Amino acid sequence: MKTLSLTVVQFNTFVKNILDAEEFLSNISVFGEVTNFKISGGNAYFDIKDENAMLSCVKFGAYDLSIKNGDLITVYGKVNFYVKSGRLNFIVAKAEAYGLGGLYQKFMELKEKLTKEGLFSEEIKKQIPRFAKTIGVVTSETGAVIRDIIHVARGKNPFTNIIVYPSKVQGVGAEDELVSGIEYFNQREDIDTIIIARGGGSLEDLAPFNTEKLVRAIYKSEKPIISGVGHETDFTLCDFASDLRVPTPSVASEVAVFDYFEQVNYIIELTKNITYFIEKNLLNLKEKLTSTSKQIMGDMKLKLKESETQTLMLCKDIENLVFTNLKNKTNLFDKLTSVISAKSPLEILKSGYVAIERDGKRISSVDEIDIGNIVKVNLVDGEVTAKIESKKNYKR
Amino acid sequence: MTFEEAIEKLSGIKDQLERPDITLDESLKLYKESVDYTKTCLDLLKSTDGKIAVIKNELDALVEKPLNDIDD
Numbered sequence: 001m002k003t004l005s006l007t008v009v010q011f012n013t014f015v016k017n018i019l020d021a022e023e024f025l026s027n028i029s030v031f032g033e034v035t036n037f038k039i040s041g042g043n044a045y046f047d048i049k050d051e052n053a054m055l056s057c058v059k060f061g062a063y064d065l066s067i068k069n070g071d072l073i074t075v076y077g078k079v080n081f082y083v084k085s086g087r088l089n090f091i092v093a094k095a096e097a098y099g100l101g102g103l104y105q106k107f108m109e110l111k112e113k114l115t116k117e118g119l120f121s122e123e124i125k126k127q128i129p130r131f132a133k134t135i136g137v138v139t140s141e142t143g144a145v146i147r148d149i150i151h152v153a154r155g156k157n158p159f160t161n162i163i164v165y166p167s168k169v170q171g172v173g174a175e176d177e178l179v180s181g182i183e184y185f186n187q188r189e190d191i192d193t194i195i196i197a198r199g200g201g202s203l204e205d206l207a208p209f210n211t212e213k214l215v216r217a218i219y220k221s222e223k224p225i226i227s228g229v230g231h232e233t234d235f236t237l238c239d240f241a242s243d244l245r246v247p248t249p250s251v252a253s254e255v256a257v258f259d260y261f262e263q264v265n266y267i268i269e270l271t272k273n274i275t276y277f278i279e280k281n282l283l284n285l286k287e288k289l290t291s292t293s294k295q296i297m298g299d300m301k302l303k304l305k306e307s308e309t310q311t312l313m314l315c316k317d318i319e320n321l322v323f324t325n326l327k328n329k330t331n332l333f334d335k336l337t338s339v340i341s342a343k344s345p346l347e348i349l350k351s352g353y354v355a356i357e358r359d360g361k362r363i364s365s366v367d368e369i370d371i372g373n374i375v376k377v378n379l380v381d382g383e384v385t386a387k388i389e390s391k392k393n394y395k396r
Numbered sequence: 397m398t399f400e401e402a403i404e405k406l407s408g409i410k411d412q413l414e415r416p417d418i419t420l421d422e423s424l425k426l427y428k429e430s431v432d433y434t435k436t437c438l439d440l441l442k443s444t445d446g447k448i449a450v451i452k453n454e455l456d457a458l459v460e461k462p463l464n465d466i467d468d
Contacts, residue, residue, distance in 0.1 A: 293455050300448050304441055307399060311437040314406040318430040321413035325423040 012083040019081045019088075027172045030055060030090065031074040034067050044092075048075060059092040073097055074204075076172040093172045096207070107203070107210050111237055114212065119219045120240040126224040128244050128255065131263075132192035134161040135256050136223075138181030139197040141166035145249045149197060152253035157260035163191070169198040174208035179217040186221055193256045194223050196238055197249035200231035209236035218242055228252030349380035366393050399444075402436040409433070 006014065019025060032048030032055065039045075044062035046069075047054050057075055059065055067073055077093040097106060114120060135153070139145050141164055153162055165181035168174035178196065185191045196218075198209065208214065209229050218225050218241040227242035228249040239245040246252045341347060345355065355378040356363040363369055373388045409430045413423060 297448070297452055297455075304445055304448070307403075308438070308441050310403065311406070311434060311441070314403070314410060315430065315434040317410050318406065318413060318427065321410065322423055322427040322430075325413065325418060325420065329420050 008086070009083060012081070012086050016081040016083055019079055022079075025079040027076075027078060029074050029076045029171070031072065034069050034071045034073055037067065037069045048073065048090075055090050056087065057090040057092050057095075059095060065095060067095060071097065078172070094175075107237070110210065110212055110215075111240070114215055114237065114241075119215055124219075126243045128224050128226060129192045131258050132160065132256055134163060134188075134190045135193050135195060136163045136165060136181075136185035136188065136191040137195045137197060138165045138167050138178055138185070139195075139249070140169045143199070145169075145197050145199050148248075148250045149195065149253040152250050153257045156254070156257045159260060160257045161190075163188075168208075170201065170205045170208060175211045175213055178208055178214050182214075182217045182221050182225070186223055191223055194221065194225045195228060195249070195252045195256055196225060196242065197228040197252055198230065199249070206230055206236050209238035211237070214238055215241040226252045226256055346380060349378070354379055366391050397436055399437055399440040402433045402440065405433045406430060406437070 030048065032050050035047045035049055035054075037044065037046040039062050042061060042063070044059040044065050044067075045057070046059075046067075047056050049055070057077075073095050074097075075090060075092045075095045077091045079088065080091045081088050111120075118124070137146065137149055139149070146164055150162055153160055163185075165184055167177035167181045169178070182194060182196070185194045196209075198206070203210075206229065209227075215237050218227075218238065224243045225241075226244045226246060227236070227239045228246045228251060229236050229238050231248065235245075244255065246255055349355070356369075357376045357378065358369060358373055361368075363375065369375065369388055369391065371388050371391055375386055375388065377384045377386050409426045412418065412426055418426075
């Protein structure tokens with residue numbers, strides 16, 4: 001085999017290309033103890049070491065880095081080989097205290113800080129829409145999680161749109177991609193609900209879901225967010241910040257998608273009920289109409305009867321009055337005729353009185369007659385002649 | 397002449413007949429008039445009754461119709 005002879009720059013470039021081509025090295029975490037820590041020009045330069053080796057690290061923009069020499073940390077990032085210096089550096093994207101204890105402590109500290117700010121407050125939780133048409137899912141485009149979400153959604157509603165924003169869900173860059181997903185869906189008018197989902201994992205795996213940046217992105221989101229991260233027992237800050245926390249990605253899909261078939265049945269039932277009530281109301285109205293019209297008819301008949309009675313009574317009164325009048329007149333006539341007839345001379349004679357005449361002249365006083373005079377005595381049924389034998393004057 | 401006008405006339409006749417100085421002639425004349433007004437009243441009532449019967453038949457026909465036939 002022929003030995004290649006290269007210039008330094010050729011060699012270094014060659015090495016760099018090999019390193020850059022190794023995908024494994026572009027997203028990796030390394031842990032070790034911090035040493036030689038210094039900050040220069042806003043960037044942090046330090047080494048991490050263990051008993052046998054040392055790795056030179058650089059963190060661009062060190063404002064959020066709170067480490068010091070002696071700390072055990074995990075750095076997330078990628079390897080970079082500088083052609084010019086021939087040195088290898090680890091470009092740190094994120095550094096955190098190594099081990100569960102440290103991570104958990106950071107988790108609790110951050111949680112407390114954000115709670116104080118009100119980012120997890122119940123009052124700011126948004127209602128999850130009951131009838132979402134389009135759902136945005138921020139998760140890894142490969143793996144069981146998205147398959148489960150789609151499977152559950154399709155089972156419940158074949159018409160719900162599921163839009164996936166592919167995102168890393170662990171490791172370097174995951175946090176930024178999750179945040180970008182939320183921002184992306186917030187820009188889309190058609191998105192009704194956002195799901196952030198990931199399967200279960202260790203606290204380190206779930207680290208991107210426990211970051212302040214993600215919490216703030218969720219807080220800022222105008223669309224309601226469902227967090228279906230990890231298993232039932234896993235709790236992340238993403239869960240606390242979201243509008244609804246569900247135990248698994250499948251449940252997130254279950255909650256976000258409404259049951260199409262159930263709704264169709266519900267609408268059919270509703271229509272039946274409405275029809276029933278309308279028909280019942282119509283029937284009631286008809287009965288009311290019938291009874292009212294009967295009542296009106298009854299009232300009319302009564303009024304007619306009353307009018308007839310009034311007419312006949314008036315007629316009877318008039319008849320009575322006319323006959324009373326007639327009777328009164330007849331009575332008056334009878335009374336007069338009886339009075340008249342009582343005054344007739346014949347009537348007087350009938351009672352035994354007599355009328356005396358002398359020489360054709362009616363005698364009404366003893367002074368007009370003398371003893372021995374012959375008089376004519378008129379009775380009711382004839383006359384006699386009499387001679388006066390005595391006389392007596394009552395007035396003397 | 398309406399029913400109410402005829403009734404009014406009958407009431408008037410009754411009032412006149414109640415006058416103590418009514419003459420026999422007047423009484424007879426009023427009696428004859430009262431019969432005419434009574435006839436008018438009863439004729440009007442009878443004709444109203446007939447009209448009510450016609451309207452009632454129309455209403456009965458409407459109400460008895462099944463609901464489905466009404467909507468057109």
